[in-house]
Amino acid sequence: MKTYLVGGAVRDYLLGLEVKDRDWVVVGADAQTMLTQGFTPVGKDFPVFLHPESHEEYALARTERKTARGYAGFAFHADKNVTLEQDLLRRDLTINAMAQDSDGLIIDPFGGQKDLSDGILRHVSPAFAEDPVRILRIARFAARYGFTVADETMRLMRLMVADGEVDALVAERVWQELAKGLMEKNPAKMIEVLRECGALAVLLPEVEALFGVPQRADYHPEIDTGIHTLMVLQKAAEMDLTLPERYAALLHDLGKAKTPSEILPKHYGHDLAGVEPVREVNRRLRAPKACAELAELVCRWHIIFHQVGQLKAATVLNTLKKTDAFRRPERFQTALNVCVADQRGRLNFENAAYPQREQWLNLLHAANAVDTGKIAAQCAENGQQHLIAQRIDEARLAEIKPVHDAFKAEASSK
Numbered sequence: 089m090k091t092y093l094v095g096g097a098v099r100d101y102l103l104g105l106e107v108k109d110r111d112w113v114v115v116g117a118d119a120q121t122m123l124t125q126g127f128t129p130v131g132k133d134f135p136v137f138l139h140p141e142s143h144e145e146y147a148l149a150r151t152e153r154k155t156a157r158g159y160a161g162f163a164f165h166a167d168k169n170v171t172l173e174q175d176l177l178r179r180d181l182t183i184n185a186m187a188q189d190s191d192g193l194i195i196d197p198f199g200g201q202k203d204l205s206d207g208i209l210r211h212v213s214p215a216f217a218e219d220p221v222r223i224l225r226i227a228r229f230a231a232r233y234g235f236t237v238a239d240e241t242m243r244l245m246r247l248m249v250a251d252g253e254v255d256a257l258v259a260e261r262v263w264q265e266l267a268k269g270l271m272e273k274n275p276a277k278m279i280e281v282l283r284e285c286g287a288l289a290v291l292l293p294e295v296e297a298l299f300g301v302p303q304r305a306d307y308h309p310e311i312d313t314g315i316h317t318l319m320v321l322q323k324a325a326e327m328d329l330t331l332p333e334r335y336a337a338l339l340h341d342l343g344k345a346k347t348p349s350e351i352l353p354k355h356y357g358h359d360l361a362g363v364e365p366v367r368e369v370n371r372r373l374r375a376p377k378a379c380a381e382l383a384e385l386v387c388r389w390h391i392i393f394h395q396v397g398q399l400k401a402a403t404v405l406n407t408l409k410k411t412d413a414f415r416r417p418e419r420f421q422t423a424l425n426v427c428v429a430d431q432r433g434r435l436n437f438e439n440a441a442y443p444q445r446e447q448w449l450n451l452l453h454a455a456n457a458v459d460t461g462k463i464a465a466q467c468a469e470n471g472q473q474h475l476i477a478q479r480i481d482e483a484r485l486a487e488i489k490p491v492h493d494a495f496k497a498e499a500s501s502k
Contacts, residue, residue, distance in 0.1 A: 089117040091146065092172060092187040098194065099183050102204055103233075112139075112146040113187065115172050122146070135166040149175040173197050177213055180222045181229070185212045203238075210238040217244055220253040224265035227281040231272035237281055245285035254290045259374045262291055266373070270334045275325050276318040279338070294365040295338065297345040309435035313344045320426075320433030329425055335379045336386040336426045337433075339366050343387065362387040382419060385411060386426045393427045396444045396451075397499045401489040404451055405481060413452050424448055447495045454491045455484040 097110045114122070119135060127137035127146060135148035150166035151174050172187060172195060179185040182200040189195065198212050209226050216222055223245050226237060237245070248254065269278035279295065282288040289296040299314030310316050317338065324337040343362025366387045370380035392399070392407055399407070407413075413420035424445040431442045460480050467476045 089121060090115045090172075090189070092189055092195065094176070094187045095179070095184050098186045098188050099200070099204065101188070102186075102194070102201060110144050112144060113149050113172065113175050114146050115149045115170070115175070116168050117148060118166075118168055119148070122148070151175070151178060178215060179212055180216055180219070180225060182210045182212055183229075207233070207235045208238050209235045209241060211241045211244060214244075216241070217248050217251075217253070220248060220257050221261055221265065223248060223254060223282070223285060223287050224257075224262065224269070227278040227287075228265055228269040228272060230281045231269045231274045231276075231278035234274050234277060237284075242285055245287070249286040249290060254287050257291070259372060263373045263375065266291075267331055267335075270321075270338070271331055273325065274322065275334060275338075276322040279318055279321065292369065294342050294345065294369055298341060301344055303344070309437075313341055316433060317341055319435075320429050323433040323438070324426065324429040327425070327429060329429065330422070332376075332379045332382040333422050333426050333429075335375065336383040336423070337429050339369060339383045340386045340390055340426060340430060342366055342369075360388065382422060382426075385419070386423050389423065390427050390430060393424060393444060393448060394431070396447050397496055399492075401485055401492045404488055404492055405455065405485050408452060408455060414456070417452060420452065421449065443495075443499070447492075450491055450495075451488055454487040457487050458483040 092113050092115070093110060094113045095111050097107045100107050119129070122137045123129070126140035128140070130136040130138060130145070135150055137146050137148075138144070139146055148166040149170040149172060151170055176185040176187060176195075176197060182198045182203045184200070185196075185198050186200040187195040194201065199210075203210050209229055211222075226241070226245070229235060230237060266278075269275055272278065279288060282291065283296065283299070295314070295317065298317050299312060301313040302311055303313055303316065305311055308316055310319060317340075320337045320340065321334060324334045329337070339362075341362065342365040343360070345365070363384060366384050369375070370383065375383070389407070389411055392403075396404065408420075411420055411423070428442045428445055432438050432440055434440075458480065463479050463483060464476050467473055467479055472479075
C-alpha cells in the first residue's frame with residue numbers, strides 16, 4: 089500500500105502557491121484495507137475514505153468507464169491492481185495529473201510540469217470528452233491562471249459541444265463552476281474560452297448575443313457590446329467585487345442585444361429590454377437569490393443611475409423608492425459599485441471618475457434624515473392617515489432638492 093499526494097495540491101505546490109486542500113491516492117489497497125486501518129468511508133458506492141486523524145480524503149486508485157451521456161454517466165473500477173499511472177490517466181488536464189510520493193518525488197507521466205511552465209491547459213487523454221463539466225473547469229482554470237488552452241484541447245471541446253454533451257449539464261453544476269470562475273482573477277478569460285469552444289452559446293446565449301452588437305464610438309470606444317461586457321466583468325474583478333456584483337456585471341447589458349444601437353445613447357429610463365433576458369438566465373441557472381436580484385436591479389436601473397445629473401428631484405426620489413434603497417441600502421450600494429465597473433469597463437475610461445455613486449449615496453442619506461415615524465404620528469393625530477405616504481414624500485423631496493441642485497450646479501460648471 090502506497091499513498092501519493094495528487095491533483096491540485098501538486099499543481100499549486102509547483103506554482104509556488106499556498107496549498108489549501110490536499111487529496112491523496114492509495115495504490116495497492118482495497119476497501120477492507122482502508123477500513124482495517126481506521127479510515128472512514130465517504131458514501132457507500134465510491135472508493136473514497138477520510139483519514140482517521142487529518143480527515144483528508146484518500147481515494148483508492150481507480151479507472152473509469154463512460155456509461156451514459158453527461159457528467160454523471162460513469163462506472164469506476166478500483167482494486168489493488170490499479171496503478172498510479174492508470175489513475176492519473178483518467179484526470180482532466182496534464183497539470184492536474186501529477187503525483188508526489190512521500191519522499192517529495194514528482195511523478196509526471198503526461199508532461200504536466202512543462203505545461204505549467206508554458207502556461208498551457210492540455211487534456212490528458214481522449215477520455216476528457218466523456219465529462220462536459222471539464223469544459224467549465226478548463227475555462228475556470230484559464231480564469232485563475234491566465235493560461236492558454238492547447239489547440240488540440242480546444243478542438244476536442246468544440247466537438248463535445250457539437251455532440252451535445254454540454255446540453256446534458258444540469259443547472260447546479262453549471263452555476264457551481266460559473267460562480268467559481270467569476271471569482272477568479274481573470275473572469276473575462278473564462279467567458280472567452282467558453283465562447284471560443286461554442287459552449288457560451290449553449291449555456292449563456294444571452295451573453296453570446298452581445299458580441300457583434302455595435303455601440304456609438306463616442307460613448308463606447310470599444311464599440312462591441314460583448315467586448316464591453318468582458319471589460320466590465322474584468323473591472324469588477326479588479327475592484328474585488330463580490331459574486332453578486334460580478335454576476336450583475338456580466339448580465340448588466342443584456343438588453344442591448346434587443347435594442348437598436350442607434351437608440352441606446354438617447355434611451356432615457358429603465359433598460360426594460362434587458363430585464364426578461366436576465367430573469368431567464370436566473371431561472372435557467374437557478375442563481376442564488378442575492379445574485380438574481382442584484383443582476384435584475386442593475387440591468388433595469390443602471391442607465392438611470394448613470395444619468396443622475398439629468399434627473400429631476402422627484403425622479404430621484406421615485407428611483408430611491410422603486411429600487412428599495414430605503415429598506416435595502418446595502419444592496420443599493422452594491423448596484424452602484426457595478427455602475428462604477430460599467431463606467432470604467434470602457435476603452436480609455438479605465439480610471440475615470442464616477443461621481444454619480446457618491447451623489448446617489450448623498451441623496452439617500454439626505455432623504456433618510458426625514459423622521460418618518462414623527463410624520464406618521466402627526467398624520468394619525470390629525471386623522472390624516474391617508475396622507476402619511478404623501479407627507480413623507482414631500483419631506484424627503486425637500487431634503488433631496490438642495491443636495492441634488494448643488495450637484496447639478498457643480499457638474500454644469502465643469
